[in-house]
Amino acid sequence: MTFIRALYVSIRFWLTWLGFAVAFVLAYAFPVLLPLVQVALVVFGLLVIVEALLLFRPTPAKALFARREAPDRFSNGDENPVTIFLESRYPFRTPVEVIDEIPVQFQRRDVLFRATLSPRESQLIRYQLRPTRRGEYRFGALNVFVMTPLQLLKRRFRFDADRMVPVYPSFLQMRQYELLAATNRLNEVGIKRIRRIGHSMEFEQVRPYTPGDDIRTVNHRATARRTNPAGIELMVNAYQDERSQPVYCLIDKGRVMRAPFEGLTLLDYAINAALVLSNIALLKQDRAGILTFANEVNQVLPAERKPGQLQKILELLYRQRTGFLETDYESLTLKVRHTIRQRSLLLLFTNFDTANALNRQLPYLRRMAKDHLLLVVFFENTELRSLLDKPALTTEEVYMKTIGEKFSFEKRQIVRQLQQYGIQTILTAPQNLTANTVNKYLELKARGMI
Template identity: 25%
Template sequence: MRPGRYLLLLLGLWLALALVLSALRVAAPEYGGTLVAAWWACGAVLALGAIWDALACPPATAIEVVRVLPDNLALAVRNEAQLEVRNLGRWPIRLEVADDPPTHVDVPELPRQLVLAAGAQARLSYGIFPRRRGDAHFGRLWLRRYSPLALWEVRSRPGEVASVRVFPNFVAASRLAGMDLEREVGAIGVHLRQRRGDGMDFHQLREFRAGDALRQIDWKATARYRKPISREYQDERDQDILFLLDCGRRMRARDAALSHFDHALNALLLTAQVGLRQGDGVGLLTFAAAERGADVDGTRWLAPVKGAKALNQLVHQVYDLHSSTAASDYLEAAQGLLERHRKRALVILVSNVREEDADDLHAAATLLARRHRVVIASLREQALDERIGADPEGLDETLAVLGTLDYLRARERLLLELRQRGLSVIDTLPQQLHVELVAEYLRLKRSNAL
């Protein structure tokens, strides 16, 4: 128990009154005894009131507080949590409650004060904003109880410690569940060309429609039903998508709230969701990671999986993965992938490539392309685009713009060389990676290029 703000204020006033009375005793000594008696009487009333208020302060057992957290938290968005507060005593209680989040989680809507009548309960909703993926450990709650006259306050730590996982922002991916493919990809900004069943795998027989090719006609079924019957095909299924995810220092760049690595994870999950809906398997190999959960060589491997629980497996594989300060070795990563997976697959390398990577990247791409279809998705810093788009003022800014232009041209030359080798190359801002990646996957899928 500690003195409250009001008790300290009253004590200050009582002491200030002593100074005033001392001055009055000098000016009117005949009233000195009366003034001293009055001052001591005020002190006695204050002391008795403080003692009574301390004794009337509700005990810790009079308050029950339960924190309700979501099973998992999504990165950089509002996640709703709740506090259930109950007054078990027979008197109203004024209190203040706050959470104890880890350092990388913001809880701006707490602390909060409330008054509970005897036997009443309240449910407080508040937002949780994680700034980093991984495990988030919450300590016990902070509770401050006030005495009836608010002269005293008592602090306690009710509730239990709790741990939740902070996942990449999979909200967009979860919203796609239950949609058909066209609506699914349209929800994230990708628009498909209309086709009429010209994939590789046979799907079903149906009546001939205007626009069907003659090669689609099933002549035996046509003769049997005595009307034109077409074969309808669908995109080939049971293929593999392998993400080769760079976790090196290049991915630590940050244009806004999320780093390039976080944007890459979000795009990876969305593309994986679309691929799984297409019947393909999805796998992952990381490289240059130096976080808990990665292997000694900085890799984390998930063999291609499919089915209803495949996305959850992928999310649990990457939720606590972070970029490191290590240099990225593309050739070593390519060799590691070929050792782990021999079946032909679509390999999507997600990184931030630069001119100095040319030799290593060419060697890795050549090695992978012998067996797999390769897509290189390179993230571009938005700050560089903004720099060359601004009007320079002075010599230093002009030199900075010229240096940026030279860097970007060299980068474009490298990407052009990769395209000339027959590789699919995506060069985009981090915020648009998910759209470009899904569109390229579907383009390759529908052109039977996998």
């Protein structure tokens, strides 16, 4: 039974049988061809037997080795590398076909690779997978079909069956921002250099003046000591940002966050941005915390700066799911009031499509803004933007564009209305969410607002 389950025939085998059928039909009309066709059939049968013996040689377990090498966890929304290692132990050249049974969440049936292995040769096959949902992803078996140079029969080998890989929020994006922040190259991903308006009172050092420094920070005594016949070298006092400030990411998990964009939901974009921002806040010596809510407040992770805080944030965000109920901002306001006692930066990731939707929640936002610095982050409809950028050529397109302009105007009106009450806002496309959020955080830090 093991032999039968591992034995497959190739398309070349069936095409050869089709050729013999046609040859026998022709031999019926031309009898002189019959002996030749019969001899060819016998030779073909012998070749099939020899090929089967070569494929199923006496040491079947050592004939071929394969292994799938994948990360212990995948990063949501990113391209994750997967490597297939192949090693042939056959004494002849072997064409192989590799079919990897990837998780059903990807809905792909084209993960087929072909290669040719020389005797005792090993090869690597690399491909990438981009998950769009967090959770557990299960790989099936790694199927390797081995053939001889005749390629009439195939022998199937199965490796690495039933492996589970969890998909976490985008930690690859987090590491990218962390590396760029460490090397002062955040501008490469759209992070702007913020001119400092004022400064905190935490003195750091005295350093030489550089263009752009506030002239009010000149240290006259240090400048006098550095003055020499060659000229005057200005020295300025450098101040560091306020540290250990609480930064909370409030993540809305209601139905408004189920909207998809490029395979990911708005909740996934918010979670990826919250993870990156929390890491940047910890690098800036601030305290990072998370609060998730929908029709009720679900989970609260107090803002801390302990070594394991980032891992706690990652594990908390991994389990978040959107619901179908409307968000309850009243319970959020009460929870914030009783849980977060110190003035903090609150980044609220949500979405408002109309001014009426904002007006229903505005009293609760204003109440939170009294005690904390509130930053509301919501999303621009990119499909609507592409519709508005195209010229209207028909009457229907004119009506569609007019309706689109109304929705776009309401988004801008929401921004102005929030700013009237001193609430900071970010209106951004989903793909720019992380960069714009980090920019705003650094701007607020530079302005000394937190």
